[in-house]
Amino acid sequence: xxxxxxxxxxxxxxxxxxxxxxxxxxxxxxxxxxxxxxxxxxxxxxxxxxxxxxxxxxxxxxxxxxxxxxxxxxxxxxxxxxxxxxxxxxxxxxxxxxxxxxxxxxxxxxxxxxxxxxxxxxxxxxxxxxxxxxxxxxxxxxxxxxxxxxxxxxxxxxxxxxxxxxxxxxxxxxxxxxxxxxxxxxxx
Amino acid sequence: xxxxxxxxxxxxxxxxxxxxxxxxxxxxxxxxxxxxxxxxxxxxxxxxxxxxxxxxxxxxxxxxxxxxxxxxxxxxxxxxxxxxxxxxxxxxxxxxxxxxxxxxxxxxxxxxxxxxxxxxxxxxxxxxxxxxxxxxxxxxxxxxxxxxxxxxxxxxxxxxxxxxxxxxxxxxxxxxxxxxxxxxxxxx
DNA sequence: GTCTATATTGGGATAGAC
DNA sequence: GTCTATCCCAATATAGAC
Numbered sequence: 001x002x003x004x005x006x007x008x009x010x011x012x013x014x015x016x017x018x019x020x021x022x023x024x025x026x027x028x029x030x031x032x033x034x035x036x037x038x039x040x041x042x043x044x045x046x047x048x049x050x051x052x053x054x055x056x057x058x059x060x061x062x063x064x065x066x067x068x069x070x071x072x073x074x075x076x077x078x079x080x081x082x083x084x085x086x087x088x089x090x091x092x093x094x095x096x097x098x099x100x101x102x103x104x105x106x107x108x109x110x111x112x113x114x115x116x117x118x119x120x121x122x123x124x125x126x127x128x129x130x131x132x133x134x135x136x137x138x139x140x141x142x143x144x145x146x147x148x149x150x151x152x153x154x155x156x157x158x159x160x161x162x163x164x165x166x167x168x169x170x171x172x173x174x175x176x177x178x179x180x181x182x183x184x185x186x187x188x
Numbered sequence: 189x190x191x192x193x194x195x196x197x198x199x200x201x202x203x204x205x206x207x208x209x210x211x212x213x214x215x216x217x218x219x220x221x222x223x224x225x226x227x228x229x230x231x232x233x234x235x236x237x238x239x240x241x242x243x244x245x246x247x248x249x250x251x252x253x254x255x256x257x258x259x260x261x262x263x264x265x266x267x268x269x270x271x272x273x274x275x276x277x278x279x280x281x282x283x284x285x286x287x288x289x290x291x292x293x294x295x296x297x298x299x300x301x302x303x304x305x306x307x308x309x310x311x312x313x314x315x316x317x318x319x320x321x322x323x324x325x326x327x328x329x330x331x332x333x334x335x336x337x338x339x340x341x342x343x344x345x346x347x348x349x350x351x352x353x354x355x356x357x358x359x360x361x362x363x364x365x366x367x368x369x370x371x372x373x374x375x376x
Numbered sequence: 377g378t379c380t381a382t383a384t385t386g387g388g389a390t391a392g393a394c
Numbered sequence: 395g396t397c398t399a400t401c402c403c404a405a406t407a408t409a410g411a412c
Contacts, residue, residue, distance in 0.1 A: 007396075025213050026301050039397050043391065046395090065307045081393060102298065109353045110290065110298055127354045128216050152367045158354065159347025165297045166346065179340045183370060195378070200388090216405060227379050232407065 008046050010036040013029055015057040020100035025111040029063055051118055054108060058122040067131060068093045073104040083184060086157055088179040094169050103161040130154055142187045148188060156180045196234050199226040203245040208288035212242055213299040239306055244374060246310040249292055261302040267328040271372060274345055279347040280284045282357050319340055330375045337375060344368045
């Protein structure tokens with residue numbers, strides 16, 4: 001059997017799970033420590049601060065999201081489905097670990113003080129990933145208008161993420177998929 | 189000249205402005221007190237807690253949003269413009285007082301602990317207002333499909349609000365308007 | 377109703393030993 | 395690197411007088 005992961009990895013796992021479910025601001029450091037089974041000083045030796053831990057956890061989460069989305073795209077049968085696969089990925093990503101209240105990257109930027117650059121940077125990376133891949137996937141569907149369609153879909157994906165605050169996440173992604181489909185079908 | 193408003197009103201004004209610009213969690217009570225020129229005990233005598241003040245401030249904000257949106261609808265020349273006027277209202281609402289980082293209602297729900305019902309209730313009222321009026325305004329454009337179109341637009345409006353975290357608010361509403369227009373024009 | 381002054385505690389971070 | 399124990403402060407809330 002695999003050995004118990006080191007303290008650093010356990011901290012990252014605990015942070016990603018708890019920050020996603022309870023929100024960053026709403027999750028005390030103690031809760032992360034308790035779940036990871038680690039002493040306070042260990043956290044600060046590795047990450048320097050709660051914010052530093054958040055940055056590392058978000059970086060790991062972005063890689064995981066990238067993988068989940070890629071897999072969803074690979075599983076889709078045609079160009080249209082590949083473009084809409086982002087919503088399948090959102091469903092899979094949410095139900096995979098602990099279901100999150102809403103997007104951890106938007107949560108980070110919304111909760112951070114105005115001068116905190118780390119949260120903004122993490123959200124910017126997430127945005128760049130979304131925008132870039134949506135453009136690639138939109139190309140076979142919309143041709144020259146790929147960038148325009150991608151911007152539309154970025155709004156809808158972001159809307160679906162935030163709609164998780166207004167209603168339950170499953171409904172939010174389902175509605176987002178429907179809205180995105182309505183937009184995509186303008187280009188058929 | 190108008191007399192200086194009472195402490196209660198000054199607290200509400202200060203709270204709405206500071207919570208909108210700095211976020212609820214990121215705004216200490218002291219900052220609200222300082223801006224209102226009021227002593228701590230006065231705040232707690234009127235509102236009971238910081239959360240109580242937030243609830244009252246959000247209620248006032250919802251009324252103001254309702255008015256701004258109504259005015260934008262009244263100023264629009266035709267059915268299509270009336271349906272898209274929500275984005276004009278968002279621009280006017282944001283630039284009116286202190287520009288807010290993003291939607292105060294979504295912020296409240298995102299930042300509140302899971303058991304806090306007041307923030308969720310305030311967001312629910314905001315959602316009901318959006319959904320209801322979008323349906324009314326969609327009727328002349330989409331007829332029987334008004335409810336369906338309204339749900340699409342609710343996602344887009346929510347997306348525009350959250351996009352203010354990814355980019356600056358002016359770009360967010362502009363993109364939202366464009367995306368909404370693309371959807372509305374499916375029903376032309 | 378409003379003030380001054382103070383109580384209380386949750387929670388992020390550190391000191392120093394092992 | 396990791397632990398135990400502790401510090402420190404920010405921030406919410408209250409006591410009691412006017």
